[in-house]
Amino acid sequence: MKTETRHEHFEPPSLLGTILRKLHIDIPLFIGLLLASLLSFVILYSAGSQDMDILIRQGERVGLAFLLMTIIAHIDPYQFKRYSTLLFGLGVLLLIAVLIMGQIGKGAQRWLEFGILRFQPSEMIKLTTPMMIAWYLAEQPMPPKPKQLAIAVLLIAVPTLLIAKQPDLGTALLVVSSGAGVLFFAGLSWLFIAAIIAICSALTPILWHFMHDYQRDRVLTFLNPEADPLGRGYHIIQSKIAIGSGGIYGKGWLGSTQSEFDFLPESSTDFIFAVFAEEFGLFGGLSLLTLYLLIIARCLYIASQAQDSYSRLLASSLSFTFFVYVFVNIGMVIGILPVVGVPLPLISYGGTSIVTLLSGFGILMSIHTHKKFR
């Protein structure tokens, strides 16, 4: 496995420095990501009923993701800026293609098939949307004026609506937050931010009208899970039982009774935090949150040190989106947010999300290691 061989290279520090510089890797961030990935294996082993196949498949994906991160870290950030519009346009076209294919195949479809390769355009758009908005705003004087705000909102709305139509509410949410993040860091006036929040709350009833039945059910279930204990409320009730029964110190590794007896559905994917909190308790939960905060802090530091507008907008937005991932997932598992399909970043099993996530960190590393002047 890729990750482990790299881990061994940590032994001689003088050599390490040279290698990492050549690799364009940011050491603190890399260590944080590596720790989270290793933790992922530990939890998956328990949550997946000690199934080695799951670990091997996850290992392949994590290896691929780290490789991709390293490759992206090598690319000069100038190139990201140069190709931002092109990549964004391509992403939108692919989303439309998915929608058309889905219509032909009847039913929800999120990926395109290229021979053996399965490609999910909505993953790509998670990165290209902030790139596009950063590219657009970096050219203008900041903070953004109403006209720029309007154009940026339009640019975010197109991919978001296409994804929401798939329908994939979780991803749509992440795309919105990555685009909105750029606007926030570009210095969008607080007045506008307040206005947007007000408008959004006013639009909620309209949005409700356009939601799929199952999406409405999720919101209703979130508001009152006990109403449907056999059906949709089941996830939330069971995950609260798992977390609560974990207590301060947890039941110990492999000690989860709730996932063991299949009470907890999706225990390896979206609800993995429940298993983690059951086995490692409040203590473990706080440790994991601390690890996430450290990663985010490092990312924000990288953003603050970036030397041009495009880089700092992109870097800060990616950092913020990573936090949104964490917050939305844990929030839904502990029952303070509705259940939308967002995995726990770096920990959840499967999905192409880990590849996208680490690609984003690759961009951050590239920004940090390609400085023109010191």
Next chain:
Amino acid sequence: MYTIKDLSVENRIFINRIVAAFCVITVLTSGLIIRLIYLQIVGHEHYSLLAKDNSVKIVPLVPTRGMIYDRHGKVLAENTPSYSLELIPEQISNMDETLLRLQTLLDIPTDKIELFQKLRKRQKRFVSTPLLLSMNDEELAKFAVSRPYFPGVDIHTRLVRHYPYSDLAAHVIGYVSRINEAELKDLPISEYRGSTHIGKLGIESSYEIDLHGKTGYAEIETNVQARLLNTLNEVNPDPGADLYLSLDIDLQKTAYNALTGFNGAVVAIDIKTGGVLVFVSRPGFDPNPFVVGIANDAYQALQTSENQPLYNRALRGLYPPGSTIKPFIALAGLEFEAINPQQRLNCPGYYQLPGVDHQYRDWKKGGHGSVDLNQAITESCDVYFYRLASMLGIDHMHSFLQQFGFGEKTGIDLIGEKTGLLPSREWKLAQKKQSWYPGETLITGIGQGYLQVTPLQLARATATLANQGHVVTPFLVDKIVRAHETSPGPEIYQETITLKQENVNTVIDGMINVVHSSRGTAKGINTHINYQIAGKTGTAQVLGIKQNAKYNENSIDFKFRDHALFISFAPANDPKIAIAVIVENGGHGGSVAAPIAGQVIKQYLKESP
């Protein structure tokens, strides 16, 4: 326009925002932490109790599926007790070893084991999961002896769906079968948590929600071995509704048996209500094996059989109507005043369009001589209808036939109905990118060419004609009977085609002569009755016959022989039943299809005069 960027201002804003973002992140994370503390410290005791060994489990209570009866209350689908071998995974320490021992003891085929493994994965570990359904006496005895050696394995009595009439009405009633992965995704999870079967075809499928009922649940207290300690709360299931069909299973049997030796379809409709009395598609198939899980090779045999027993011919079979379309064309001629009924026409045995060499032939060599409208229907003179079609034109024919429901679904309460094809200029331009040719109008007039109908459409159009233009909408479910209320079947939309009664009666007179005149094409069925039957025979070409070639029934392969058709209703003066019969490769409508209709009509009118 280019504005100069103020870098120091931008820097300041940006750093401010980074700080702001970090504050937001800290606040939100604190929210998460507070909630975790609430769950894991404050709520710890409460949740531990719930998670503990002596815990409350919620088990589904599955409703019994509704029965299906025919119009006289005969049972078409019932639930019979059946013994099944079931395993509770939670109580079995070594599943693989247990399965292996069971396999040797009872000689269980491997595919059943695989099915069980699949089933087990999507259920809770404490739910009893069936391995063998409908065990026979020998298996029961063998297991009873070794039972102590199999903890967690038990014999259960389950209700299994049974269809006493087997292949007779399989296409109408349909069947239930194990829920598959794809269906599971679309089903309401809570409603089907305990259900193993779902309707897959026919009434079982189109009335699934009514038949299934509403799942209840019980909150039970259990110990480590998942043994029931105490039931805390119970919400009883609502049993599924019983369905009463308009179908007459004895009449169905008569029609089915009358078709012996052929593939084909018979549909009979109660004209007064639209209730479907007979809905036969032959060959049929036995739906019972599907309930317990049909063996792979048996299913393959059904699927690959040349006779296509799984194919619902009555609902989905597309046939050219042949001469059975003629009464409708004749009525169109009268309604559009293209002809009057006394007008006579010489039939030399062929028809030619002006300036074209091609001869459109009559089925009778040498022709019918001088015929009026009544005789043209009675003797099924093709030349008369070529000429009438040519006078009407395709546009009039299309709009008129459409009113009788050709080219559109009848709206029957079964899933999968075909629309058939009623050609028009617009259709041909859109589909074939060609304009409409006059010759195509002629052959449409005798029910050949592009025109395609389902047996159900044909029966419905016949019923509508017999009903003086009051459109009949066929349905199968007459009554839905629940515990506290009875509701009628599907809502019927009533429409009426504006027709002159004398025109309709003129056409019906021709159809009466088809059966009762000495020259009628179906005169063989007019015996032993004290009422009149109106009908029309039809023969639909399967094979195109070349201009100068001669069609010889005996010299060609059976599967290329013509389809025999017959539409009919009776009594002619007060119509009660309308029927359409299609006999694939049956040859002549008069000799093969008409007697089948005759049998059904006579039996029905004898029982309910």
